[in-house]
Amino acid sequence: MSRLIPGVPTTPPLALTARQRLAAYWGVGVMQCRTQLLYRGDLLFRLFGVLLQVYLLSLVWEAAYPASGTAAGHNGHRIALSTQIAYVTFAVVQNWLLNSGGMNFIPHRVREGSVAVDLIRPMRFPTQMLWVHAGATAAQTPFALVALPFAVLAGGAQAPASAVAGVCYAVSLALAVVIALLINTLVSMVAFWTTESTGIFVMYRFVQQFLSGSLVPLWFMPNWLRVLAEWMPFQTTTYAPLAVYLGQARAAPVIGLQMVWCVALFGVLRAVWARALNRVVVQGG
Amino acid sequence: MSWYKEADRTVTAANPIPSHRAYRLLVGAALRAQLQYRGNLLLTLASGIAYQSVGLAFVSVVVARFGSIGGWSLSQIAFLYGMRVTAHGMWTVPASELNWLDMTIRTGEFDRYLVRPAGPLLQLLCRRVYLATFGDLATGVIILAVAAPSAGMSMAPGPLAYLVLALVGGAMVEGAFQLGVASLSFRMVSNQSLRLLIASIMNNFGGYPLHIFPNVTRILLCFVLPVAFVAYLPATVLLDRTGDLSVAPWLAWGSPLAGPVLLFLAYLGWRRQIHHYTSTGT
Amino acid sequence: MPIIEVEGLVKEFRRPKRFGGPFGGLRTLLTRQYVRTLAVDGISFTVDEGEFVGYLGPNGAGKSTTIKILTGILKPTAGRVEVARVVPYQERERNALNVGVVFGQRTQLWWDLPLRDSLELIGRLYGVERARHLANIKRFTEMLALGPFIDTPVRQLSLGQRMRGDLAAAMLPEPRILYLDEPTVGLDVVAKERIRECIAQLNRENGATVVLTTHDLDDVERLCRRIVLIDGGKVLYDGSVEKLKAQYAPHRRLVVQLAEGARWHGVEMAGVTEDILGPGMVAVRFDPNLVGSADVVAAVLARHAVRDLSIVEPELEDVVRRIYAAREASF
Numbered sequence: 001m002s003r004l005i006p007g008v009p010t011t012p013p014l015a016l017t018a019r020q021r022l023a024a025y026w027g028v029g030v031m032q033c034r035t036q037l038l039y040r041g042d043l044l045f046r047l048f049g050v051l052l053q054v055y056l057l058s059l060v061w062e063a064a065y066p067a068s069g070t071a072a073g074h075n076g077h078r079i080a081l082s083t084q085i086a087y088v089t090f091a092v093v094q095n096w097l098l099n100s101g102g103m104n105f106i107p108h109r110v111r112e113g114s115v116a117v118d119l120i121r122p123m124r125f126p127t128q129m130l131w132v133h134a135g136a137t138a139a140q141t142p143f144a145l146v147a148l149p150f151a152v153l154a155g156g157a158q159a160p161a162s163a164v165a166g167v168c169y170a171v172s173l174a175l176a177v178v179i180a181l182l183i184n185t186l187v188s189m190v191a192f193w194t195t196e197s198t199g200i201f202v203m204y205r206f207v208q209q210f211l212s213g214s215l216v217p218l219w220f221m222p223n224w225l226r227v228l229a230e231w232m233p234f235q236t237t238t239y240a241p242l243a244v245y246l247g248q249a250r251a252a253p254v255i256g257l258q259m260v261w262c263v264a265l266f267g268v269l270r271a272v273w274a275r276a277l278n279r280v281v282v283q284g285g
Numbered sequence: 286m287s288w289y290k291e292a293d294r295t296v297t298a299a300n301p302i303p304s305h306r307a308y309r310l311l312v313g314a315a316l317r318a319q320l321q322y323r324g325n326l327l328l329t330l331a332s333g334i335a336y337q338s339v340g341l342a343f344v345s346v347v348v349a350r351f352g353s354i355g356g357w358s359l360s361q362i363a364f365l366y367g368m369r370v371t372a373h374g375m376w377t378v379p380a381s382e383l384n385w386l387d388m389t390i391r392t393g394e395f396d397r398y399l400v401r402p403a404g405p406l407l408q409l410l411c412r413r414v415y416l417a418t419f420g421d422l423a424t425g426v427i428i429l430a431v432a433a434p435s436a437g438m439s440m441a442p443g444p445l446a447y448l449v450l451a452l453v454g455g456a457m458v459e460g461a462f463q464l465g466v467a468s469l470s471f472r473m474v475s476n477q478s479l480r481l482l483i484a485s486i487m488n489n490f491g492g493y494p495l496h497i498f499p500n501v502t503r504i505l506l507c508f509v510l511p512v513a514f515v516a517y518l519p520a521t522v523l524l525d526r527t528g529d530l531s532v533a534p535w536l537a538w539g540s541p542l543a544g545p546v547l548l549f550l551a552y553l554g555w556r557r558q559i560h561h562y563t564s565t566g567t
Numbered sequence: 568m569p570i571i572e573v574e575g576l577v578k579e580f581r582r583p584k585r586f587g588g589p590f591g592g593l594r595t596l597l598t599r600q601y602v603r604t605l606a607v608d609g610i611s612f613t614v615d616e617g618e619f620v621g622y623l624g625p626n627g628a629g630k631s632t633t634i635k636i637l638t639g640i641l642k643p644t645a646g647r648v649e650v651a652r653v654v655p656y657q658e659r660e661r662n663a664l665n666v667g668v669v670f671g672q673r674t675q676l677w678w679d680l681p682l683r684d685s686l687e688l689i690g691r692l693y694g695v696e697r698a699r700h701l702a703n704i705k706r707f708t709e710m711l712a713l714g715p716f717i718d719t720p721v722r723q724l725s726l727g728q729r730m731r732g733d734l735a736a737a738m739l740p741e742p743r744i745l746y747l748d749e750p751t752v753g754l755d756v757v758a759k760e761r762i763r764e765c766i767a768q769l770n771r772e773n774g775a776t777v778v779l780t781t782h783d784l785d786d787v788e789r790l791c792r793r794i795v796l797i798d799g800g801k802v803l804y805d806g807s808v809e810k811l812k813a814q815y816a817p818h819r820r821l822v823v824q825l826a827e828g829a830r831w832h833g834v835e836m837a838g839v840t841e842d843i844l845g846p847g848m849v850a851v852r853f854d855p856n857l858v859g860s861a862d863v864v865a866a867v868l869a870r871h872a873v874r875d876l877s878i879v880e881p882e883l884e885d886v887v888r889r890i891y892a893a894r895e896a897s898f
Contacts, residue, residue: 014661023691024692028692034680035680044478045478045479045481045482046478048482049481052490053489060347060497061347063497064347112673114674116640116670119659120663121692122692122693196328209339215346
């Protein structure tokens, strides 16, 4: 029996309760959030880059749009220029918040060998990583909120299509956050198979930016690209919630699809982790 | 390879190795080092191409739907984009190591350059050959080659010569700003964010025809951070679109000259900052 | 009562064959050819609860691999492992609740945040009841003298301070088993002593089972009653330190300092060898099982004018070195 205070025996618990586990994961997430906030100088510059991107894209769309000020989307809806610009504004900020975050956390830990430390802890590894990424996103959220009014100045804004649409957007956005966490964690697990993850991530970002709809909304995509995007989970993190907000898509199918992706991606994550664990070779004997 | 074994003469501070020979020696060493490093060349090149192509892919989707941007066809915008990426590649292939200046100052590596009998800037640029930059250059050249005919550029020797001059000039404009920002490293601890910001502006705004921007922005992009001189102005000349310009045509015709002038000024600034750095101590 | 049982443990690493040349990276990624290394080749041992075991071996012997298998980070290729009746790699999280680990070269603390924050979070990670955890923090802060720097970010701590922090973090959940992977590497003498004392106390007073992997033989002499010596993935020796010395280096040395001007005439005794160490200094090596030390001393004194005498025990270092050398010679 391990005794710290003589005479009072203790034994470590056989397993943690659900509540204890939640407290543990929450704690890990908070630590990452705080760590990230220490490096906020960097974030400010990147935010300025986000604003410039909004500005540029708004001008490009304006230059592309016909003089009439509206254009037809793929289903025949007419999209006003102001709507398109509002979409661009929100999409860039939302995509920055959800998808631009560190996919570098796991590769860095694997390269340094500090992933061993993560594996010593009594928590599931993929879940732990999800919470770490969530902490990082939480750290970025206040910056995104501050940037939003400036982005609106640079681009444009629009009220939600209806009060219901606004509420559904909030729900959809929450699910989008979860899906983004799942995808980012999943993709960064490639670090367990190769050390060349940086190059892979650059190419991944290219694909993700397009298929998520952050550059071109699905309603203006050529058919083949749109169909491809609809079958991938990326569009549920950027395009889908905004389409609900702007009244270009019905909320129920979107939210339903997001929930399906949440479950599916979590399953894939656990399957990938099971295989990764077999491959774990921690660097630096 | 030794600094001091120049077979025909002894090297001293008063009689240093001429720059061109030093350059060859340094680059040779760096290249050999890189080829020994078992990095994934193909993957690095591919990722470089992917990074540079995002903007163009975006433009092609928009134009596929809307026909043109600001009156410029896809080929013309691609041509402009290709010019910008090529100019960017022409600068980064030799000079990408400039990005590491603040790190070398911090670790003391730069101080070693100051002690050796060759220019510190040269040594910094040759410390490593970053093969990904060739990907950038290759991407740009390919885009140019594909877009030029359908964009309406004449393939006569005159315009081609002008194109080459414009690309070199454009590379120098970008270089001038990168060098200028790098020089700040001698004063500030880390200028990485500023450098990334400038690079990002040049990357993103440089590939679009200037007239889609409102007046104030146009002036900023012409005269404050002269992105326009990198690709847009010479492109209007080559594509015979000087009618779009809101500035005088002679400015567009003479745009390749901006590069050497700006780079020279930046180099003077660099020298001044180094002088300040060495005289006040680390 | 055994708490760690290792039987016939084998771990083979398969790494994709690395190719050189320009397309090397791509070929490495796609190759089906592998290079096999046998890191652990049939290791068996048992550790009882409350024991303090030193786990020794040269670099590349398989020590770290064994520890990683015991903590569930690696899955063995073959063999049986049970720690507190849990198979580590099958139930990693359950095993983690019983175990505390200190990696010498890696910290488990959060790098950018104050030490205190890491220590407080540990309690939540391991489900320690809050009041008890706070009491433990206080206890270990005192024991390891963490007070002066407990609010400093870990990034700014010296190696010795960080190591103490890591030790506190490993011990705070009061684990039944403590794995220490080179905990004193790079530390100065004072810091080493403090850490050794703390570990000894934990083992002595709280009954924690300790497995200490180390290169530092002073650590072993000071702390371990039993050592397991491995090399080339195999166990070379498993037993007490005394027996190790007796078995592999039974000799003692009588170091003689001659009086000024005296000369060495030699000692005529069987089973004795003499080494001249320097002017006026001689070492007489003998096996105490064959020749009594008193007899050797008497023989020396009978023929020489002696200024000083001392009997030197074999150094563990010599013993270990000799074992490794013997092993290499057998290749």
